[in-house]
Amino acid sequence: MLLKNNIPIGYIFGKIKYEILFVTIYGIAIEVIYQNFHITNISIPMTVPTVLGTIISLLLAFRSNQAYDRWWEARIIWGAIVNDSRSFARQIIFLMEDPFQPENIEAFKQRIIKRQIAWCYALGKGLRKDDPMPLIRKFVSEEECEYLKDYDNKHVGLQQLHARDLNNALKQGWINPYQQIEIDRTITRLCDAMGKCERIKNTVFPSTYGLYIKMALHFFILLLPFGLVQLFGFLMVPVLIVITACFFLIEKMAIHLQDPFENKPTDTPVLTISRNIERDLKQMMKDKHVPSAYEPDAFFIL
Amino acid sequence: MLLKNNIPIGYIFGKIKYEILFVTIYGIAIEVIYQNFHITNISIPMTVPTVLGTIISLLLAFRSNQAYDRWWEARIIWGAIVNDSRSFARQIIFLMEDPFQPENIEAFKQRIIKRQIAWCYALGKGLRKDDPMPLIRKFVSEEECEYLKDYDNKHVGLQQLHARDLNNALKQGWINPYQQIEIDRTITRLCDAMGKCERIKNTVFPSTYGLYIKMALHFFILLLPFGLVQLFGFLMVPVLIVITACFFLIEKMAIHLQDPFENKPTDTPVLTISRNIERDLKQMMKDKHVPSAYEPDAFFIL
Amino acid sequence: MLLKNNIPIGYIFGKIKYEILFVTIYGIAIEVIYQNFHITNISIPMTVPTVLGTIISLLLAFRSNQAYDRWWEARIIWGAIVNDSRSFARQIIFLMEDPFQPENIEAFKQRIIKRQIAWCYALGKGLRKDDPMPLIRKFVSEEECEYLKDYDNKHVGLQQLHARDLNNALKQGWINPYQQIEIDRTITRLCDAMGKCERIKNTVFPSTYGLYIKMALHFFILLLPFGLVQLFGFLMVPVLIVITACFFLIEKMAIHLQDPFENKPTDTPVLTISRNIERDLKQMMKDKHVPSAYEPDAFFIL
Amino acid sequence: MLLKNNIPIGYIFGKIKYEILFVTIYGIAIEVIYQNFHITNISIPMTVPTVLGTIISLLLAFRSNQAYDRWWEARIIWGAIVNDSRSFARQIIFLMEDPFQPENIEAFKQRIIKRQIAWCYALGKGLRKDDPMPLIRKFVSEEECEYLKDYDNKHVGLQQLHARDLNNALKQGWINPYQQIEIDRTITRLCDAMGKCERIKNTVFPSTYGLYIKMALHFFILLLPFGLVQLFGFLMVPVLIVITACFFLIEKMAIHLQDPFENKPTDTPVLTISRNIERDLKQMMKDKHVPSAYEPDAFFIL
Amino acid sequence: MLLKNNIPIGYIFGKIKYEILFVTIYGIAIEVIYQNFHITNISIPMTVPTVLGTIISLLLAFRSNQAYDRWWEARIIWGAIVNDSRSFARQIIFLMEDPFQPENIEAFKQRIIKRQIAWCYALGKGLRKDDPMPLIRKFVSEEECEYLKDYDNKHVGLQQLHARDLNNALKQGWINPYQQIEIDRTITRLCDAMGKCERIKNTVFPSTYGLYIKMALHFFILLLPFGLVQLFGFLMVPVLIVITACFFLIEKMAIHLQDPFENKPTDTPVLTISRNIERDLKQMMKDKHVPSAYEPDAFFIL
Structure with missing residues (x-):
């Protein structure tokens, strides 16, 4: 995610430097032809x-709207992951109970909640096609x-382990059947979130749509100097x-x-969010080793 | 779904070749009339x-927005099918339990989960009006x-079989009543997804809407050369x-x-998605025969 | 719902024949005044x-967007009715059980599911203000x-009968309390769908909104020939x-x-959908008398 | 809600009569200056x-879209109130049961359902800042x-009474715990609907947004006659x-x-809807005194 | 939230005073060059x-639409907080019961509901980066x-306390397992609301999007006087x-x-809403010390 300030000029214009170079030469060429060779009927x-x-x-406005919607949806999904991770931890901590051996269950709870933190990192890394295993x-x-x-x-595997533990907890009598179902629902919601991220990652924005807009845009740029040449003189080039x-x-x-989810500065900041989840969940567990945010x-967070 | 790159030129322009042919002839004709016969008052x-x-x-922008929304909704539904198939498999594996004869239930679980894979393929094939039985x-x-x-x-029939098995599982004591209801809810969500796909498949986009835009567009194309004829000379044709x-x-x-869902390159890639579901579900079952993705x-996946 | 093809020309232009007639006369009149009486300062x-x-x-584009949204919402609701009817039938068939007298319950299930079919037809007919009783x-x-x-x-009455039967089933011990609640939820969803249809039926699209657009449109049409008169000669009329x-x-x-829901060709095809529900539900019941779709x-289905 | 027809001219133009008066005088003044004093360089x-x-x-189109969305959301909420009131009544009637003294419970059910009718009227009146107590x-x-x-x-108070009665019913054994939770959920949905109405009522549409559009609109109107003055002569004024x-x-x-919710003809017709709920709920209770719709x-319903 | 009326002129134009100052000087300069130095080819x-x-x-219209959606979503979330706080209080009051020592539980209920009020204030203050502890x-x-x-x-901590109390209540037998799950769900919804607020707070609107629009806008303003200079004379400046x-x-x-959530007059009025929640919840508890709204x-509420 880009931050509010300090976006370097280089980042902004680096993306269109070839386009600008071409347009500059193209504009000057037309101007020269018009002015020096007096071919004014162009x-x-x-x-x-x-x-x-x-x-x-119009097409660009609609299109950036749709792109914005995808970006915002990705952020909403990760917001839901924050919420459901917190709810999951809350449910693990306060719905599970072993009346006889409270020590046992404490380690069990820690294991599940830590695995949930791992799940967040794994999803974030996996979406960016990085290897999640080290984390x-x-x-x-x-x-x-x-x-x-x-x-x-x-x-997906980490969620299987969650479900296996939950099944054990029911067999041990640490949770009652309603509590099992309720926690299973939270896992289902997390499963939905993970599938939604994969959907955004794996669905190519309709290629032809982008292509036609690009074509129309290039054609417009090619035509533009012929319209401007008469009005501005050499000021036409700037x-x-x-x-x-603007358009590009x-x-x-x-x-x-x-x-x-492409490891670019405009990405949804999945690692930063995962870190915040880690902080929240560790604070809930009264863990002493809460990492800093x-x-x-740089001008962005990942 | 079209992929990001390598879309052949032939595919792009093949769809409008008659329109372009007509426009070329039409444009040349008008230009000839104007230039050679000096009928300049046209x-x-x-x-x-x-x-x-x-x-x-404006209408085209709104219309492609609505078409995009349908396409995206179809993809969202298939994303939900992925999620619910995974949740369904997770629930079958970890909510069902036979304390006495664990062997029996293993085969039972395999049967249900394989049927869920079949359901995905059946739905995908069915939407494209192919015969799903071979798969x-x-x-x-x-x-x-x-x-x-x-x-x-x-x-629909495959889901009935799911429900029948679930009923048997309850009678056998493999699941408790809450678990039955929870798995039934997952089936209900899958039933919703399947109905939503059918809705998109069976609902014709308002025909008159498309028709009027097409008419206006053709009229615009017919009128256009009269506006351009004076400005460009024979360059008018390109x-x-x-x-x-651009417009077409x-x-x-x-x-x-x-x-x-029309068996075209722009389709939602239901078979590719079903294959991924097959892979995920087989990995969950620790099946040895996981097919490759x-x-x-080509330049698209189906 | 209009089908994809074969929409007769008469249907398309029948709706605007008076407008076109008026515009033709009006255009000719202005042209005659301009050309023959040389009142060119008009x-x-x-x-x-x-x-x-x-x-x-712009207003028309937004407005047809809103109209499209209503139409699509209506179709989504009827899609949900299909889904919930299927889920309802599945739940009735596989959640209800009489361990002692399986014959009794079979008739009972048939009665409920048939009533659900009746409910679909009743809603469809009711929305169109037809008498649903014959069906x-x-x-x-x-x-x-x-x-x-x-x-x-x-x-509404048919749903009350559903709820009464469900209450009886609980008293007879055919379903357990969770199953009752789950089926009741399906009824609640159907109740929501029916209320949503009534909302679309009974809510007049803001009259003044349509009115102002119509006024502006008429004024534009009245002004248009004065702008065109100089440019086209008698070609102005076509x-x-x-x-x-296009605009009208x-x-x-x-x-x-x-x-x-107005008994017009552009309607949501509630009867066709109800028939499909009938087919699906009868196939679920292994009924022999499944009607054909x-x-x-004509060029539309109702 | 305005009805489809018979909207009096007075209602439509009454709202902009001062604007039109001003514009008339303003237009004539400019025309006179231009024509009679020959100050043509204006x-x-x-x-x-x-x-x-x-x-x-463009801004006006987006803005009326947002206003339309608010209006439509208000209608959707009241549609949900209809649905949930019906579901609530259905649940009260068919989920509650006293095996020993069926007479007692009949009066109890009547009381709750009548209170639900009161709740609808109270909410409708309350939103319009009328005193709901008489109703x-x-x-x-x-x-x-x-x-x-x-x-x-x-x-809010009426809902508390609902919850109190429900608690009593559980203590009396008229409902089982699942049924209590299910009915409580219906109350929660009604509580959500009521909060959503209050949100729309209490949230001022961004004042500056409206203000800037109004300013730009006035400036446009002030500028317009200078553009038209040359083209139309005294016809400019109409x-x-x-x-x-059109714009205003x-x-x-x-x-x-x-x-x-402002007691104006364009309001969501909360009283008419409440009356329909009253009719539906009384028919469900087999009440003899069903009021007419x-x-x-007038040209609107409230 | 800005109120409907009395927005001071100073507030409106204070935000763009430097822009206007610059434009005034810039406009006059160009006019002087054009008129006095007769450099008319500019x-x-x-x-x-x-x-x-x-x-x-177009871009500005889409962009203010997206900004409006964020603002409206923030308001919707706080509306949901109102609803869920009321439902939470209702559930605490009427689902919890101690058949033996009703006095004990009364204090317990008061404590939870007061903590819910604290939660609302804490969230509101926290979002604005104020210290919530005093409240x-x-x-x-x-x-x-x-x-x-x-x-x-x-x-987050306050919700943990809620969950801990709920767990105690189950152990004391004050609620049954279904009631625990139902109240836990209300907490989950509140947890979602809180995460959604944080998402809006922490997600920077795509910086480049805003930046490009700003750049294009400035360039347009720079170009504009060259277009107007010939038409208006010194009237060009106003x-x-x-x-x-208008644009700025x-x-x-x-x-x-x-x-x-930035402590500005256009904020979602979280404190006012929290106060209303306090009033509602205290009235539900029959508390005597209900604060006034x-x-x-000023011209806004916070």
Whole structure:
């Protein structure tokens, strides 16, 4: 997630530097042809680019809206993961009870809640196609890591372990059947959240949609200097650059927003969120080793 | 689902080749009339096509938004099918228990989970109006295939079998009443997902809506060269072709997106998703024969 | 619901024939005044109608979006009715059990499920202000029809009978308390669906909203020929007709879409859907007399 | 809620009569200055008002969309109140049972259901800041009215009485614990509906948003005649009036739609809906004294 | 939340005073250059700013829509907090019962409900980064304040205390297992609400999105006087100021709406809402010391 301030100029314009370079040369060339060679009949009225510009603005506006919706949905899902992780920990801590050997169950609760922290990291890493095992190992026993080996999606395996423990807890009499079902529902909600993230990750935004807008946009840029050439003289070039930059930047922004799990600065900050979940859950367990929150060391957090 | 790259030019323009052919001839004809026969009073100011262009852009933008929403909803539903299939398998594995004969129940669980895999394939095939029986047979016993014969919608029949088994499990004492209800709820959610897919499949996007936009668009294309003829000379023809292509491609894209279960490259990739469900569920069952994921062999996955 | 093809020209243009007639006469009159009487100062620049046209397009686009949303919501509700009817039948068949007299309960189940079919037809007919009793009688006993007499909304009465039977089933020990609650929830969801349909039926789309758009649209049409008169000569009349037709058709379409229970071709096809529910539920009951699906005999289904 | 027809002209234009009066005088003044004093350099090209007009149309379109959403949400909430009131009554009637003294419980059920009717009226009246007590007294005993005295929001108090009765019913053994929870959930849904209405009532639509649109709109109207003055002569005045009327009417409509509980003709018809709930619930109780539905005696229902 | 009336002029224009100052000087400078130095070729046709204006209006309209959605979502969440707090109190009062020592439980109920009031204030204060402890202390015992010390988020800690008390109540036999689960669900909903607020608070609206719009807007303002200079003479300056003001005000409004927990007048009024919750809950407890509602002492409430 980009932070509010300090976004470096280089980051902003780096993404469109080739486009701008091309447009500069292209604009100058046309201007030179018009001014020096007096081929003035290449000038066209602004109406034609205007029509195209309106259409493209409209499509671009809708498109960035849809990209924004994907980005916001990804954030909503991770917000739900925060909520359900907290609820899960609360339920584990206060719904489970062993009237006879309270010591046993304490370790059991710790194990489940730590595994939930691991699940958050595993999901975040997995979505970005990083290897989640190093982070998982910090929270989960060796034997359980072994269990995960067969799973493509480690987070699916971790949930299986949750369900297995829950089943044991019922057999031990630590929870009653209603409590089992209620905690199982929380797991189901977390399972939904994880599937929703995978959906956003794995669904390509309709390629043709983006492609047609890109084509129309390029055509508009190609046509634009013919409309401007008569009006601005050599001032046309900066005007052309600014208009081009506006359109291309907004298109690029849409492209970045629409894929929020790509290890890019515009990503949903899954690691920062996971760290906050770790902090909250450890505070709930009265754990002494609460890590500090991630401090942003750049213009974005991941 | 179209993939990100490698969409062949032929695929993109194949869909509008007749439109482009017609527009080329039409544009040349008008240009010839204007230039060679000097019938210059057919030229009209660009304002008239501009008004029409704005209106059509607006309607087209809203319309592709609605088509996108249908496409995205279809994908959301299949995402929910992934989630609920996983939750269903988790519940079958860890909520069911036979304290006396654990061997019996193992086969029983395998049967249900395999049937769930069959259900996913059956739904995917059924939506595309293909015969799902060949795929179902791979996961379901002969006797159960027999049971399905009376059903138009095989996926409805498969769910009936789920419910019958669940009822048996309760009678055998393998699950308690709360667990039965909870698993029944998962089946209800899967039933909802299947009905939602059928709704999208069976509901024609308002025909008149599309028709009026198409009419307005054609009229706009017919009017356009009269506005351009004066400005571009014979360069009008390529300009005309590009503008026409932009509009028609966006209209076609909307038409494709709005029907996501038609065996077309823009479809929701129900078979690929079903295969992933198969992989996940088999890994959960510790099955040895996990198939590999579908590898895309073209510019799309189905 | 209109089908994809074969929409007769008469249906499309029948709705705006008076508007087109008027516009034709009006356009010719202005043209005659302009051309024959040389009152040329009635011509105005296209800019004024353009502004109006943009505004109206925008409002019309939003408005048809809202109408589309109502139409789509109606279809979603009927999709939910399909789902919940299937879930209801599944629950009745597989959650109810009489360990001692399985024959008794079979008839009981048949009665409830048939009544559910009746409920679907009753709701569909009721929404269209038709008398639902003839269809209800085919599925429900004479005594129960008697019970319905006091009810304005027959579908509310049918649900009461469902709840009464459920209460009996609990007293007989055919279901346990959790199963009663779960089936009651399905009834509650069906009750919600029925209320949502009534909401769409009974809520007039804000009259003034439609009215202002209509006024602005008429004013725009009245102004338009003054802008076109100078540009097209007598060709103005067909151009005027096409533009008028585009705008009026889109307005009419919005008006039709926004009221989906009016016995019109654009309606949500409640009878076809109810028939499909009947087919599904009878197949679930292993009933021999499954009716065939409705075949469309026109360009729409009801 | 405004009905479909018979909206008096006076109602429509009454809301903007001062605006129209001002614009008429203003338009004539400018025309006189232009024509009689020949100060023609006050004329400006239409492009400037056009830009402003486009912007304002866009903002106005979005804004009326948001107002429409509020209005529609209010209607959806009252639709949910209808559904939940019916479900509540159904549950009270068929989930409660006294095996020993069926007479006692009959009066008890009547009391609860009548109180639910009172709750609907109380909420409707309360939202409009009317005193709900006269209507409540018709359905609720004197002693319970006494109980309500301490409550600002009578509908909150009525729900407390529901919960108290439910608690009693459990103690009497008239319902089992699952049934209590299920009915409590229906009360929770009704509680949500009531809070949602209050949210819409108490949340001022962002004042600055409306203000800036109003300012821009006024500025546009002030600028408009300078653009029109050259084109229309004295015909400018009616053209100006119509354009002004279109914009102002749409703005006023948005203002009315966004506040649906203000005792105005555009309100959500809470009393009519409450009456229909009364009719439905009394028919469910087999009550003899079912009131007739409200007949609209004007162009709107309240 | 801004109230309907009395918004001081100073507040409205204070936010854009530097922009207006700059634009005034800039406009006058250009006018002087044009008029006095007769450098008239700096004038450009209005078409170029018009294209830009349309694009920016479109993006600005979408953007204020998204900001409005965030603001409205924040309000919806706080509406849900009102509802769930009421439901929570209702459930605590009427689901808990001690048949033997009714006095004990009364104090217990008071403690929980007061803690719920504290939770609302704590969440509101916490979102605004104020210290919530002073307000919490008014409702919660010293010992419990001690418990909260380890928590970053006091509202998370308060919910833990709720869950602990609930667990005790089950052990004491004051509630049955279903009631425990039902109340736990209400806590889960409150936990969701609190996470949703934090999501809105902690998610920066895509910085680049805002940045690009701002850039395009500034460029448009810079270009505008060159388009206006020829048309208005020195009247250009006020026209320029008004147009600039419209655009900048709408942009600023979007910026304010999108962050609703910043201690600014446009905030969601969390303290006022919390006070209303306090009033409702105390009336439910028959508490004598119900505070009066906040009276707005300015043009906004917090």
